[in-house]
Amino acid sequence: MTHSFNRAADAPDLPDTTFRFIVHCIAGFRGWFLFMLALETGQAVSNILIPYAIGQIIDGVTQANGGSVPPIERLSLPLMIFAALNIAEILFSRASGACLIMVGPRLRQRTTQKLYAYLQHHSVRYFSERFAGALAHRITETAMSLNHTVWAVLFDFWPIGVVFTVSVTLLFKTHTSLGWFVAAWVLVYVGVSFWLAERCRPYAQAYAETRSLVNGKIVDSVTNILNVKLFARLRHEREYLNRFLETEVNAGRRTFWYMERVRWFQFISAATLKVGTIYLALRLWGQGLIDVGDFSMSAGLALLIIGDARNLSRRFLEFFEYVGNVSNGVRTIVKPHDIVDAPNAQPLHVTRGRIEFRDVRFGYTPGQWVFDGLNVVIQPGQRVGLVGFSGSGKSSFVGLILRYYEPQGGQILIDGTDIARVTQDSLHEQGGLIPQDPSLFHRSLRDNIRYGRLDADDAEIIAAARMAHAHEFIEGLKDGYDSLVGERGIKLSGGQRQRIAIARVMLKDPPILILDEATSSLDSITEKAIQDSLDQLMGKKTVIVVAHRLSTIAHLDRILVFDQGRIVEDGNHAELLAAKGFYYTLWTMQAGGFLPDTRADARPYAERRGDNLPEAMLAHGSPAE
Structure with a gap:
C-alpha cells in the first residue's frame, strides 16, 4: 500500500493488491481455515491409505491359505484398519463440509460489506464515469470469486498435494523405483498442467468478455424494446445480435479446441501412469521384490492419483479466473477516494x-x-x-x-x-436537494418518503406527502403507501416521482434548500400548488x-x-x-x-x-x- 493512498476515514482499510486483499478478507477466519486444512489433510490421508489397507488384506488372504489360524482372525487387524479409514474419510470430509457451511456465507457477506462500504465513499465523479449495474456486479463477483479462490486452495490443491505426497511416500517404502516413477510423473504432470492452464487463460478470458458483451447487447435491446417495435426493427435487432453471437461462437470454439488438447494430454498422461505403474509393479513382483499386497496397493494408488489429477488443468484455469475476478474488483473499487474528510473534521x-x-x-x-x-x-x-x-x-x-x-x-x-x-x-x-430527474429506491412509497428523516412517523410522512400533493395519487394505488415503486421509480410517472422527491425533502426540512428544476415534470396547476407549498x-x-x-x-x-x-x-x-x-x-x-x-x-x-x-x-x- 502506498503512503499517498487517499482513503476516507470511515472506509474499511482494504489493501489495493490482490494477494493482500485476499489475506485481509480471510484474516478473521484464520482459526476456521486452519481447522479445515487439518480436516482436509485427514480426509485426503484416509482416502489415499485405503489402497494400503486393501494391500494388507490381500497379503493376509494369501498368507492364510493352509494356515492353522482361521482367516477371519488373521485378517481382523487389516479389516479394522480398512473400516477405520473409511469411517475417518467420512467424518473428516463431512466435518470439513460443516465448517464450509459455517464460514462460506459469512466470508462472502463480510467481503461484500467491506467492498460496498469502501465504494460508498467514492465521489460523484467516480460514479458518473461508471455504470451502477457494473459496479454492483463487480462487488458480488469479487466476493464470490474470493470464496472460490479460498475453496480451490483448501479443497482442491491442498488435498491433491497431500494425496501426491502420501502416495509417493508409500511407493518409496514399497520400492524406490516405483516411488521415483510416480514422483517424476507427478512433477511433470503438475508442471505441464500449470503451463497449459496459463496458455489457455487468454482464450478463456476472451470468451468470458465476449459472453459479457453479448449479454450487454441483449440487455440493451430488451431495455429499448419499445423503440425496436416503434421503428419496426425486429429483424434488424436479430441480425445485429447475431453478429455478436457469431463472435461468441468463434471465441468459444477457440477455447474449447484448446481445452480438447488439454484433455488429450490428461488422458495420455493417465494411461501412461496406469500402464507404467502396473508394468513396473508386475516386473518387481515377478522378481520377488514386492508381494501381491504391494502390487495391489500400487495399482490402487495409481488409480486414485489419476482420479484426483485428471482435472488439475481445469482447476488451475478456474483458479486463475477467480483470482482475476478478485483482481478486477480490487482494481475497480479499491482506488484512492477523490474527496475525503479532513483530519479532525468537525x-x-x-x-x-x-x-x-x-x-x-x-x-x-x-x-x-x-x-x-x-x-x-x-x-x-x-x-x-x-x-x-x-x-x-x-x-x-x-x-x-x-x-x-x-x-x-x-x-x-x-x-x-x-x-x-x-x-x-x-x-x-x-442541505436538501430536489433534482430535476429524481431517482427512487425500489422500496415502498412510505420508505422512500421516510428516507428524508428515518425517525418520522406515519402522520409526518402523510403530512409531507400532502404538502407535495402526492397523497392523492398514493391513496389511489392498490397498496397505498406500501406500494413498491420499481427500479429507480419506474412504476411512477415523472411528475409522481418528482412529487415523492419533494415530499422526501419536505420531511427532511434542512436549513439550506437547493431546487434543480424541481417542478419541471409537473403540469401548470400542480406546479402552482406545489410552488405554494415550497414557498411555505x-x-x-x-x-x-x-x-x-x-x-x-x-x-x-x-x-x-x-x-x-x-x-x-x-x-x-x-x-x-x-x-x-x-x-x-x-x-x-x-x-x-x-x-x-x-x-x-x-x-x-x-x-x-x-x-x-x-x-x-x-x-x-x-x-x-
Whole structure:
C-alpha cells in the first residue's frame, strides 16, 4: 500500500493488491481455515491409505491359505484398519463440509460489506464515469470469486498435494523405483498442467468478455424494446445480435479446441501412469521384490492419483479466473477516494445559512477552468435563482456547495466555516436537494418518503406527502403507501416521482434548500400548488433555485445570471429587466416559458424578434456544466 493512498476515514482499510486483499478478507477466519486444512489433510490421508489397507488384506488372504489360524482372525487387524479409514474419510470430509457451511456465507457477506462500504465513499465523479449495474456486479463477483479462490486452495490443491505426497511416500517404502516413477510423473504432470492452464487463460478470458458483451447487447435491446417495435426493427435487432453471437461462437470454439488438447494430454498422461505403474509393479513382483499386497496397493494408488489429477488443468484455469475476478474488483473499487474528510473534521452546524464563494477556482479538467476566481455571497435566508445557458456553470455551482467536487483553489464557506474542514455527512444533513430527474429506491412509497428523516412517523410522512400533493395519487394505488415503486421509480410517472422527491425533502426540512428544476415534470396547476407549498417550506431557509423556466424564479429575492463560468448579472427580477442586459434578453426569448439551451438555440429567437444579442451572448466558450 502506498503512503499517498487517499482513503476516507470511515472506509474499511482494504489493501489495493490482490494477494493482500485476499489475506485481509480471510484474516478473521484464520482459526476456521486452519481447522479445515487439518480436516482436509485427514480426509485426503484416509482416502489415499485405503489402497494400503486393501494391500494388507490381500497379503493376509494369501498368507492364510493352509494356515492353522482361521482367516477371519488373521485378517481382523487389516479389516479394522480398512473400516477405520473409511469411517475417518467420512467424518473428516463431512466435518470439513460443516465448517464450509459455517464460514462460506459469512466470508462472502463480510467481503461484500467491506467492498460496498469502501465504494460508498467514492465521489460523484467516480460514479458518473461508471455504470451502477457494473459496479454492483463487480462487488458480488469479487466476493464470490474470493470464496472460490479460498475453496480451490483448501479443497482442491491442498488435498491433491497431500494425496501426491502420501502416495509417493508409500511407493518409496514399497520400492524406490516405483516411488521415483510416480514422483517424476507427478512433477511433470503438475508442471505441464500449470503451463497449459496459463496458455489457455487468454482464450478463456476472451470468451468470458465476449459472453459479457453479448449479454450487454441483449440487455440493451430488451431495455429499448419499445423503440425496436416503434421503428419496426425486429429483424434488424436479430441480425445485429447475431453478429455478436457469431463472435461468441468463434471465441468459444477457440477455447474449447484448446481445452480438447488439454484433455488429450490428461488422458495420455493417465494411461501412461496406469500402464507404467502396473508394468513396473508386475516386473518387481515377478522378481520377488514386492508381494501381491504391494502390487495391489500400487495399482490402487495409481488409480486414485489419476482420479484426483485428471482435472488439475481445469482447476488451475478456474483458479486463475477467480483470482482475476478478485483482481478486477480490487482494481475497480479499491482506488484512492477523490474527496475525503479532513483530519479532525468537525460536524457542520448551520445557524444562519450564509454561503460564500471566495476566490474559487474549479475545473473538471486541469487547465480548463469552469470558475476562475469566483466570488459571491448568498446571505442567510436569501432565496436565490440561478439562470443561464446550459454549460454556464449553474450545476457546477450547486455541486461545489454540496461538495460533490473539490475546488482547485479558494474556499466555499457556510456560516464562515470552510466546508472542506467539516464532515461530508454533516454537510449533506444540512442541505436538501430536489433534482430535476429524481431517482427512487425500489422500496415502498412510505420508505422512500421516510428516507428524508428515518425517525418520522406515519402522520409526518402523510403530512409531507400532502404538502407535495402526492397523497392523492398514493391513496389511489392498490397498496397505498406500501406500494413498491420499481427500479429507480419506474412504476411512477415523472411528475409522481418528482412529487415523492419533494415530499422526501419536505420531511427532511434542512436549513439550506437547493431546487434543480424541481417542478419541471409537473403540469401548470400542480406546479402552482406545489410552488405554494415550497414557498411555505422555504420560510427563512437559504434557498438556491436552478431554473430554465424563468417564471419559477421571478418572485425570488435575487437572481444570479451565469455565463461561461462568470456571474454576469446579479439582482432581483425587476432590477434585471430594467437593466435590459443579459437577463432581459433571456426573458424576452423564452419559448413556451423555457430558456433556449445554448447561444445557437437563442439566435433564431432573437432574429425573429429583431433583438440584438449582447456581445457576451454571441461569444463562444467551453461548457462549464
